[in-house]
Amino acid sequence: MRGWPDVPRASPRAVLLALGLVAALCIALFMTLGVQGSWAFVLPFRAGKVATMLLVACAIAVSTVLFQTATGNRILTPAIMGFDSLYVLIQTCLVFFMGSAAMAAADRRLTFAGETAAMVLFSALLHWVLFSTARRSLHMLVLAGVVLGVLFRSLAAFLQRVIDPNEFAFLQDRFFASFNNPHGGLLMVSALAMLGAALLGLRAMRSWDVLALGRETAIGLGVAHRREVTRIMAIVAVLVSVSTALVGPVTFLGLLVANLAYAVMPSFRHVHVLPAAILLAVISLVGGQMLLERVFAFDTNLRVIIDFLGGLTFIALLLRGRVR
Amino acid sequence: MPRFALALALTALLAVASLFVGVGEVTPRALLWPAPGQDALQLLLVSRIPRTLSIVLAGAALGVAGLVMQLLARNRFVEPSTAGTAEAASLGLLAAMVLTPEMPILGKMLLASGFALAGTALFLGLLRRIPLRSVLVVPLMGLMLGAVIDSVTTFLAYRFDMLQSVNAWTAGDFSGVLEGRYELLWVALLLTLAAYAVADRLTLAGMGEAFTTNLGVNHARILALGLGIVAMVTAAVVVTVGMIPFLGLVVPNLVSMFMGDHARRSIPWIAVAGAAFLLACDLLGRLLLYPYEIPVGTVAGVIGAALFLHLLFRRDARLA
Amino acid sequence: MIEALGVTCRYGATVVVDDVTLRLPAGGITSIIGPNGAGKSSLLSVISRLLPAASGRVLVDGMDVAVTPGDVLARRLSSLRQDNHLPARLTVRDLVAFGRYPHSKGRPTAADRPHVERAISYLGLEAQADRFLDELSGGQRQRAFIAMVLCQDTDYVLLDEPLNNLDMRHAVAIMRLLRRAATELGKTIVLVLHDLNFASCHSDRIVAMREGRVVMQGPPEAIMRPEALREIFDIEASVHEIGGDRIAVFYR
Numbered sequence: 001m002r003g004w005p006d007v008p009r010a011s012p013r014a015v016l017l018a019l020g021l022v023a024a025l026c027i028a029l030f031m032t033l034g035v036q037g038s039w040a041f042v043l044p045f046r047a048g049k050v051a052t053m054l055l056v057a058c059a060i061a062v063s064t065v066l067f068q069t070a071t072g073n074r075i076l077t078p079a080i081m082g083f084d085s086l087y088v089l090i091q092t093c094l095v096f097f098m099g100s101a102a103m104a105a106a107d108r109r110l111t112f113a114g115e116t117a118a119m120v121l122f123s124a125l126l127h128w129v130l131f132s133t134a135r136r137s138l139h140m141l142v143l144a145g146v147v148l149g150v151l152f153r154s155l156a157a158f159l160q161r162v163i164d165p166n167e168f169a170f171l172q173d174r175f176f177a178s179f180n181n182p183h184g185g186l187l188m189v190s191a192l193a194m195l196g197a198a199l200l201g202l203r204a205m206r207s208w209d210v211l212a213l214g215r216e217t218a219i220g221l222g223v224a225h226r227r228e229v230t231r232i233m234a235i236v237a238v239l240v241s242v243s244t245a246l247v248g249p250v251t252f253l254g255l256l257v258a259n260l261a262y263a264v265m266p267s268f269r270h271v272h273v274l275p276a277a278i279l280l281a282v283i284s285l286v287g288g289q290m291l292l293e294r295v296f297a298f299d300t301n302l303r304v305i306i307d308f309l310g311g312l313t314f315i316a317l318l319l320r321g322r323v324r
Numbered sequence: 325m326p327r328f329a330l331a332l333a334l335t336a337l338l339a340v341a342s343l344f345v346g347v348g349e350v351t352p353r354a355l356l357w358p359a360p361g362q363d364a365l366q367l368l369l370v371s372r373i374p375r376t377l378s379i380v381l382a383g384a385a386l387g388v389a390g391l392v393m394q395l396l397a398r399n400r401f402v403e404p405s406t407a408g409t410a411e412a413a414s415l416g417l418l419a420a421m422v423l424t425p426e427m428p429i430l431g432k433m434l435l436a437s438g439f440a441l442a443g444t445a446l447f448l449g450l451l452r453r454i455p456l457r458s459v460l461v462v463p464l465m466g467l468m469l470g471a472v473i474d475s476v477t478t479f480l481a482y483r484f485d486m487l488q489s490v491n492a493w494t495a496g497d498f499s500g501v502l503e504g505r506y507e508l509l510w511v512a513l514l515l516t517l518a519a520y521a522v523a524d525r526l527t528l529a530g531m532g533e534a535f536t537t538n539l540g541v542n543h544a545r546i547l548a549l550g551l552g553i554v555a556m557v558t559a560a561v562v563v564t565v566g567m568i569p570f571l572g573l574v575v576p577n578l579v580s581m582f583m584g585d586h587a588r589r590s591i592p593w594i595a596v597a598g599a600a601f602l603l604a605c606d607l608l609g610r611l612l613l614y615p616y617e618i619p620v621g622t623v624a625g626v627i628g629a630a631l632f633l634h635l636l637f638r639r640d641a642r643l644a
Numbered sequence: 645m646i647e648a649l650g651v652t653c654r655y656g657a658t659v660v661v662d663d664v665t666l667r668l669p670a671g672g673i674t675s676i677i678g679p680n681g682a683g684k685s686s687l688l689s690v691i692s693r694l695l696p697a698a699s700g701r702v703l704v705d706g707m708d709v710a711v712t713p714g715d716v717l718a719r720r721l722s723s724l725r726q727d728n729h730l731p732a733r734l735t736v737r738d739l740v741a742f743g744r745y746p747h748s749k750g751r752p753t754a755a756d757r758p759h760v761e762r763a764i765s766y767l768g769l770e771a772q773a774d775r776f777l778d779e780l781s782g783g784q785r786q787r788a789f790i791a792m793v794l795c796q797d798t799d800y801v802l803l804d805e806p807l808n809n810l811d812m813r814h815a816v817a818i819m820r821l822l823r824r825a826a827t828e829l830g831k832t833i834v835l836v837l838h839d840l841n842f843a844s845c846h847s848d849r850i851v852a853m854r855e856g857r858v859v860m861q862g863p864p865e866a867i868m869r870p871e872a873l874r875e876i877f878d879i880e881a882s883v884h885e886i887g888g889d890r891i892a893v894f895y896r
């Protein structure tokens with residue numbers, strides 16, 4: 001088997017530092033490039049965008065890495081397993097049963113809390129079904145996951161066909177991935193939800209390293225596997241709700257940054273991998289948005305840029321054997 | 325083989341039902357004794373028969389194309405829409421629309437096939453160059469390649485203000501099928517028959533290059549042949565009715581659970597099951613919100629997913 | 645002492661372990677043998693709480709494995725499964741160090757280091773210690789996993805086919821190592837073995853299973869007899885005593 005035993009490995013800290021610098025540079029450029037007119041207006045406006053992107057970057061990166069740890073693979077992401085489609089489905093159901101008028105009138109923070117609760121509940125169910133029946137084979141899990149994703153997407157598409165066009169416009173407005181109109185109240189609630197998830201997670205960081213060794217080994221080493229996986233699933237549900245509520249589904253970003261993080265990070269520990277994934281997500285989002293605004297003058301959308309550049313990077317990594 | 329005859333009969337029944345379901349009234353009675361002012365026969369000939377035929381052809385061809393893809397890539401999770409094939413065909417169609425809008429549909433299909441072929445060949449070529457290949461890396465690579473190609477398509481479509489038409493192709497829908505606009509799908513049938521003719525060699529290719537060479541068969545040639553079949557089927561379907569994702573994944577996997585993986589035995593089953601599945605989905609799509617229609621892609625997603633999960637878990641519980 | 649009391653285990657409708665009651669006293673090496681599909685691995689999995697039993701209980705030193713907290717048990721009992729694949733990219737030393745997790749909760753102390761180095765050198769992996777697992781051969785990887793389990797330093801060690809993928813030299817080395825651990829450190833070692841003669845030469849006790857049941861148990865002399873082997877495996881074997889060990893010959 002081929003390997004790279006002779007390549008000297010950078011320390012995790014050096015990698016994090018480098019990523020942090022690039023991320024900071026991206027943010028600085030984004031804030032200052034091409035400012036016309038009053039700085040007092042532009043800076044807070046752009047800061048709002050950056051804050052949204054930071055939150056989304058954290059949510060997507062962390063949820064993907066944790067999900068992959070819990071399922072013991074590097075291909076499945078919450079997005080591929082249909083978690084964000086599930087969120088879209090829940091929202092669609094709400095509009096379907098309550099009507100857009102009621103939804104628009106309700107406090108956005110309140111509906112967000114309700115939707116998140118529904119997400120946690122659903123993902124618990126999903127997790128129970130998947131892990132009680134298909135845990136013996138990763139292939140089964142992947143197949144089931146992809147299928148579930150299609151199921152949620154199709155159900156949502158079905159309901160969206162059924163509701164009337166005005167309500168559909170209301171929904172579409174909520175799901176269009178865009179950082180141009182951050183919702184202040186939602187931002188605060190999301191930040192709080194993330195903080196809660198972080199508190200729930202911080203203490204478990206080290207047992208997650210063990211979890212990544214697989215169920216049997218983890219149990220053998222005394223980690224309460226079921227409890228930790230449940231905890232991760234709850235965190236993932238909250239984080240996916242946050243990112244989807246803020247900007248809508250961004251399918252490939254999680255897969256991309258998680259695998260990039262595994263590839264560039266010489267350590268497997270979550271203490272190192274999680275920050276690396278977050279920084280990579282920040283770089284992708286802020287850098288992509290910058291390209292979008294300055295180079296393409298809004299003539300395309302963020303997903304196109306991320307899919308294109310990210311996909312190419314990823315394939316290059318695959319070819320060099322850095323992703324497996 | 326009585327079970328196969330039963331499956332055929334069921335499919336035929338669905339096809340007949342498909343002829344008589346829709347907004348315009350087509351009943352056997354209306355056909356035999358046409359009321360004045362209603363031309364049920366005309367409707368049947370121009371719309372219903374073409375629609376039913378195109379569903380049968382597309383369903384059978386996509387199922388078999390999925391199987392061929394899975395054999396060639398030696399991976400269960402691959403189908404034209406997880407290997408860059410469908411995305412490349414869409415890009416080719418966009419190129420045809422933009423560069424030569426006047427080109428006849430056969431020309432467009434050939435161009436789309438060319439793109440699909442290039443995309444799939446690129447996929448397999450990249451696969452060969454991955455140093456450490458695991459089962460799951462294969463569809464991952466396909467998804468990523470598809471995303472890259474798709475982003476190029478979206479980018480160009482946005483530039484040329486054709487995003488809406490692109491979205492219309494990607495969602496498979498049979499409601500627009502009329503006489504004179506689906507005949508390309510007969511090409512897909514020919515290709516499906518071709519796949520059946522070389523079924524044994526495809527099975528061999530599925531066991532790997534070493535295995536194939538050991539038995540004195542030229543691996544590169546089967547690969548090229550299979551690739552050509554998959555690319556042209558995908559292009560024909562994308563050009564005429566749009567992409568129906570997932571069918572190529574679900575149907576061969578389901579059939580494989582019962583029949584194993586010998587292509588000669590499974591291809592007829594896959595073709596029939598693919599046609600029946602798509603017929604049932606299209607019928608439901610027409611009936612559920614009557615008189616409105618739900619696109620077949622949506623229905624196929626829901627039903628296929630539910631069916632697949634059910635069988636997956638039942639089988640898992642039985643065998644594991 | 646490990647006690648399995650009326651353990652039954654099934655996948656779907658298939659019963660793989662059928663009402664097994666088995667007492668393994670502390671100390672020594674016990675090998676579980678039997679034809680394919682006899683339920684050996686499943687029984688081992690139930691004992692190491694990787695698989696829930698449909699009915700029956702397993703007690704390790706009187707603690708019920710189904711209800712004892714995982715971390716408590718992990719300091720008492722370690723186990724290794726048959727095929728070990730890792731999604732994560734780890735070096736050998738990283739992996740072996742995880743054996744200390746039950747003791748240090750992921751914050752390795754100075755006291756843990758010698759354990760890790762000792763386990764690595766026991767298995768002769770010094771040269772590979774900083775290589776990634778996926779760059780190693782199958783046998784080297786297998787030894788790395790065994791090193792992790794030994795590094796866990798528990799009274800009970802359960803290994804499912806530890807000799808998989810190993811060449812003769814390393815297979816013998818590992819069996820000797822286990823022998824030493826049992827004799828000098830008083831560990832209780834339970835193995836699932838496919839190689840009958842390895843089981844005969846190194847075990848204190850052999851448990852023979854067939855069709856989910858324990859059909860025979862006893863010292864190697866009691867099991868390594870032509871009649872017994874016929875009953876367990878349906879093979880005709882002649883048994884020869886060579887240098888004090890009983891060797892079954894069934895190759896022709």
